[in-house]
Amino acid sequence: MHIHPKTTPIYQTSVFTFEDLNALERYFDEPGQSYMYTRYSNPNSDELAEQVNKLEGGVGAVVTSSGMSAILAAVLAICKAGDHVLCAEEIYGGSSALLTQELTRIGIEVTLVPTSDLYTLQDYRQPNTRLLLVETMSNPLLQVLDIQRLAQETRQHRLKLLVDNTFATPVITRPLALGADLVLHSVTKYLSGHSDVTAGVVVCQQQEDLQRVKQVMMVYGLNLSPFDSWLAARGLKTLRLRMRQHSSNALAMAKHLQEHPKVEKVWYPGLEEHPHYELAKKQGQGMFGGMLSFRIKDDQEAVNRFMRALQNIPFAPSLAGVNSSISYPLGTSHRSLAKEQRQKLGITEGVIRFSVGVEEPEELWADVEQALAKV
């Protein structure tokens, strides 16, 4: 019987069988030709890794159980106890918590670098500094970084540049082509796209880094399950289509919000007033992504009234699904930041993050507009 499925079946197995010892030897002699144990590799996670790698243009990718484990795998692939990591100050709260609260406990030193200093690292670099971690577009205030300039700077100091490309996706920016060494994603977000998977990926530009990331993934047990790999690979097929709609909807929402009397400020790189508009336009192939943030009155009760009034846009502390959602950085992603740090970054009580989905833009705005009226 010959079966030729059009899509890859789900290999929901923890282990693979061997006919005899010769088959076992072939597994070791011909890497990538057969499978042994799902924690090491599985056809579904390999398919997802290959597809993401193709989009990002690397030498290979490793998928992981979450975006957090992707960051962990990437940092541990490069750093050991006694090494020093630089990290953009304006970054997802979980990423900075992983570095500053956990990796410091196992002897990895961390320094947070303000956005304005990221292109001149001489005052931050130490003899033991190994890498710089940044986000292409920062969470939640959408600061856009010039990856090419960062890559020149990190190369000069012999540091690896690790870029979290979750918000931009390779449809908008391909950091490896701009000189980054490693790219990572919370696949949970746009790459899978339907709010039904938790996953991560690390894509490498150099073979040596790829082998290290694989090793860390395998021995720390950071692998992604076959079913989640399958779901993410399925979502990934429509990434390009989704990103176009996310981007055009977000631009429309940003323009409407900007003109609304109850909105004090809008952060979206597609607005000409955004400080990084020109860079975002050049680096993003004319698309600016589906994420924006805006500020209403700095009063939690006003935020509550807005949230309760929305009819079709739920408050959900995640992002990048096909359905729109809003989040509240102060209460969720940036909860662990100290008060001074939040104030410094501008994440105040009235800031709402809007993950703009792929719905009809008129319907979306109608919902937001009637909710703003109740603020």
Ligand SMILES: Cc1ncc(COP(=O)(O)O)c(C=O)c1O
């Ligand atoms: C930019 C960014 N990186 C990494 C993560 C962590 O990903 P995960 O939640 O899939 O572990 C997140 C989660 O929100 C994120 O927004």
